[in-house]
Amino acid sequence: MPFRSMETWPHGAIMLDQEHTRFALWAPDAYYVSVELESGQSLPMMPQADGWFVIQARCLPSTRYRFNIDGELEVPDPASRSQASDVHSPSVVVDPQAYAWRNSHWQGRPWHEAVIYELHVGAMGGFAGVEKQLARLADLGVTAIELMPVAQFPGDRNWGYDGVLPYAPESSYGTPEQLKSLIDCAHGYGLMVLLDVVYNHFGPDGNYLGHYAKGFFNEDKHTPWGAAIDFSRPQVRDFFIDNALMWLLEYRFDGLRLDAVHAIEDPTFCRDLARRVREQIDGGRHVWLTLENEHNQACLLEQGFDGQWNDDGHNVLHVLLTGESETYYADFQDRPIEKLARCLSQGFIYQGQTGGKGLPRGEPSAHLPPSAFVLFLQNHDQIGNRAFGERLSQLCPPQALRAATTLLLLCPMIPLFFMGDEWAASEPFLYFTSHHGDLAQAVRAGRRQEFAGLKAFADKQQRARIPDPNAMQTFQASRPRLEQVEDDNAWLLLYRELLTLRRTHLFARLPGSRSLGTQVLAEKALTARWQLGDGSELRIDLNLGEHAVSTALPAPQHRLFCATPDSLCATQLLPYTTLVSLTPPDALEPTHE
The missing domain is CATH 3.20.20.80 (Glycosidases)
Structure with a gap:
């Protein structure tokens, strides 16, 4: 039965039922294409509009095959669903229904x-x-x-x-x-x-x-x-x-x-x-x-x-x-x-x-x-x-x-x-x-040449x-x-x-979050604030420097975590410290527009 003309086919080997497979290859520069099966059978593909070659054949799952181009070159399927070994090996027909899913009702998780x-x-x-x-x-x-x-x-x-x-x-x-x-x-x-x-x-x-x-x-x-x-x-x-x-x-x-x-x-x-x-x-x-x-x-x-x-x-x-x-x-x-x-x-x-x-x-x-x-x-x-x-x-x-x-x-x-x-x-x-x-030689040389502009690798022996x-x-x-x-x-x-x-503390509150801005405290220190979806405020005070920074820190009851818990105080963000605070809506001071 002739195939209907269409602008594009599903690429590759698509199983139509347990015994039949449709092969489709877009090869606009080829004059002749066939499917070569591991059994030795050669299946000429029918030319279609827009450079397509297509055939429907009796072909079981796990069958190995290649495409023959103009009788001169055998290639793997560019849309191969599986390879016998490497990229140059035969392609393999895959039954997409073969795997029995155990968690078929999984719907994923929200992005936040x-x-x-x-x-x-x-x-x-x-x-x-x-x-x-x-x-x-x-x-x-x-x-x-x-x-x-x-x-x-x-x-x-x-x-x-x-x-x-x-x-x-x-x-x-x-x-x-x-x-x-x-x-x-x-x-x-x-x-x-x-x-x-x-x-x-x-x-x-x-x-x-x-x-x-x-x-x-x-x-x-x-x-x-x-x-x-x-x-x-x-x-x-x-x-x-x-x-x-x-x-x-x-x-x-x-x-x-x-x-x-x-x-x-x-x-x-x-x-x-x-x-x-x-x-x-x-x-x-x-x-x-x-x-x-x-x-x-x-x-x-x-x-x-x-x-x-x-x-x-x-x-x-x-x-x-x-x-x-x-x-x-x-x-x-x-x-x-x-x-x-x-x-x-x-x-x-x-x-x-x-x-x-x-x-x-x-x-x-x-x-x-x-x-x-x-x-x-x-x-x-x-x-x-x-x-x-x-x-x-x-x-x-x-x-x-x-x-x-x-x-x-x-x-x-x-x-x-x-x-x-x-x-x-x-x-x-x-x-x-x-x-x-x-x-391999080109990749090796190219990898080493990538670093030629760095001071540490200016010398060829270092590279x-x-x-x-x-x-x-x-x-x-x-x-x-x-x-x-x-x-x-x-x-x-x-x-x-x-x-x-x-x-x-954060998963349920993250939807609807928006920034309330940041404040730079020192060369390597800042405060960042966000309003979370429930109206609470997340604040992160960060000091990546080696010197303490003076600043007013949140009240102890709102502190969620500190990277250096033994060094907390109310007015100083000590070196290499991140203080994370979460303040519920009812504890926030009212803002005036």
């Missing part, structure tokens, strides 16, 4: 309850290894885990941002069913599961699209990773939006974080993705969309997106904690306490001001709620993009880190921390890949000390040593106490 734990699946032992940690994380007070990208990448170890098959869970991490089991188990513990997705580029190894679908890219526009993806084409746009919907509907992820959307040239794509997601998700489900966006586009946070990773907040806190001022920290070294004050009261620091590149960056954000900003002291980028992957626990005084952690976990913004932060892990998190040949991303020991060194963490670890106890306070 998010306490996000970012992790690398491979470093934690694959999908099954992460699943073993869920009870521990839930007990700690985490409410959401965020997985670094899990789409199939070349080799068996990688950060995930070099993926080339965005529909296929990384085979070295486990099967699609094991990923679903991880998500299902998390829901049983009351944990949301968020996924980092990369829609701004493909990785350098295993991407065959240029051979038969050059229209995926716009050679007139370039990003740091090469030609920009051409989202103006409906076939390309749907390829990525359908991918987002697959993760949310089939795998039941609770949300997505879109990586580096500033590198997506089409300004309408993100808004279209958010609209399509909101249209197709059951209205009773809590599903959250967040962004990484160097452009600080506040408008996207009013058009379907719930939050943005606030790099501004991290950068200024890092400067205050470490004194570092090279590379992108240079934009935050001038009067950093004033910049932190703007962050806590208005969200973005750069809201149109000129940055280090000599160009204005950002949009006004003071009208947005605190929950529109995801705040962190560390994440995979901010640790792993250091030459030796050091964590803050090796870079600043522990008292200062304790004070900053208190701010992170008890302010109204959405807190995020990285695997190992909760016990001040000594293991680094390094940049690692498993490329081979010339690509040679930077770990080789492709070496197995680089990956092994980055794995957190969970088995060595004692139950009475002081940092674990601090995180547990702070997250208990957040859950008990």
